[in-house]
Amino acid sequence: MKGDINEKDLLQGLARSDRKAIETIYRENYNMIQSLIINNSGSTDDAKDIFQEAMIVLYEKVRSGSFELNCLIKTYVYSVSRRLWLKRLQQMNHYAPALESLQDTVPVEDEIEENDRINNEFQAMDKAISSLGEPCKSLLEAYYLEKKNMQEIALSFGYTNADNAKNQKYKCLMRLKKIFFAKYKNGNGNE
Amino acid sequence: MNDIKILDTVERYIRGEMTPDERLYFEQLRKSNQEVDQLVVEHTLFLQQMNRFGEWKNFKQALHDTHLNLSEQGKINSNKLKGKAKVVYMWKKYKRVTAIAATIAGITTVAISALVWSVTPKTDTNELENLKRKLTVQEHKTNQIQSDLNHVKDKVNTSVTSPVSLPIQFKSGGTGFLIDGNGLMITNAHIVKNSKNIRVVNSKGDQFNAFVVRLDVLRDVAIIKIDDDAFKPFTSLPYGIRKTNSDIAEPIFTLGYPRDEIVYGEGYLSAKTGFKGDTLSCQISIAANPGNSGGPIFNHDGEVIGILSAKETEAEGTVFAVQSKYIYQVLDELKKNPLYKSVKMPVRSNISSLEKTQQVKKIQDFIFMVKGD
16 A cells, blocks of 8 residues: 555656656666667667656656556556657667567557657747747747746846837747747648 | 737736736626737637646756766666676677678688588599499308318318319409490409409399400400300390490480399489599489499480499489490400401490380390409
8 A cells, every 4th residue: 555655646746747756756667668678679878768758658647637547657657668669669660579578568559649749749849949049049938938027037138127028028929929820720720 | 019018918817917806807808809819818828838848848857857866876777887787788789780790600601611612622532432242242151161161071081182162252243235246245344353253144144254355444444255155145236336425414224233133224314524524434313323333324225325334422323434435445455456356346226216115125135244253
């Protein structure tokens, strides 16, 4: 029973992006995934990529709220990593070995598909923001991601007052939204 | 400026930063103004996405930091693979390459050794096996012991020494065939070269004494003559001796005595030269055993095209025969001897139109087992 409580706490911590929870899950599972990847013609860098992606899948899942993990975190992370690695091998046109499972696995196809979709979206967003160039990139990140207020921003970016900063931010935001909604509509148009 | 203010207001509304009065007022504005409402919806979506993106980015950063921290603390193995782990890792990574390399190396080794083996000059000894037969002498031995005993007994009884004729022990055996009706016969030189006594046996089992009249060790051809009162000369021979070379793939057959009974075998001419390009002989493919040596090789017309002489020990079914034209050369040399000046060999076969079974029936009386001591 103690294990169960622990796992639940860990997942709740993960949903809050709690560093301690992330670290614990990381420490307890990373080596297992690394040996899986290395035993199947991957490198340590591959192992890191795959494991972190699996962590993101888990993170997105616990955050969705409707999530109930009916297996151990270990099993889940293993299943996702295994699936992700197989997919990566196929993409690399590598001969796909029959990755024999050292452990039980759970079906994770849906999550991985969802993860792909989110990944694509966010990578597109990242690209869009980067394409705005400076100072837009830093300005928007400071306001929308780091949630600083305009006074702080004006100060650190060297604007004479908050209104000037607001003015600049507005222009940047319009450009970003234009890109974002163009993509968004395209994305929706497919559905 | 107006747009900026509106957006600012919308953001404050979405974040719930408005006072209740302000909020009420704004919501009424939303209902009355389609554009404002549209902006609210749109911006809500955008902000949501931005928030999630921010969290995703932060989480990724957190993972990255965690990874660095943990590897620094040595709590996960990460990049620093050491000792056995490194070896295992390298092995896993390169095992395919290694396997392929090993395979290539293996194939190369085999290929090179095959090449070396095929290029290396082979020693002649033992590779060619003369097909003479070691005759069973057991019976003779027994007889001899018996006669020795008698001899001793006689000695004891009479104390008088008397010459006792011992039966001849024949050690080698082969095949021979007549080349003229008066008992001149061709066989291999290696069968008779060391023999003092030669005896030939026909297919019915009649035995005749014979002696060597011409020996050509180089060509491995011997001419022997039957010298026995019991031998009745033939008026003609059914087969002829071919003067010219034969063609590859020509079907051939032979008759010989690998055992005490005449044995038929057939095959084809494989090559116009013999062992290692020997132009005196030719290569044939036929089942031959010790005892077949000296036997005639016939083509389908019933002409003798060669004398079976040896087989390669390394390869089954590779047999060599002395080409028939050398019989003429050896005979020509013999004709220098006035005794044999008038010998004529038959050139034409008169059984060419017959079935093979009929040919063999006619031929077999002229094929003899040759035994030498």
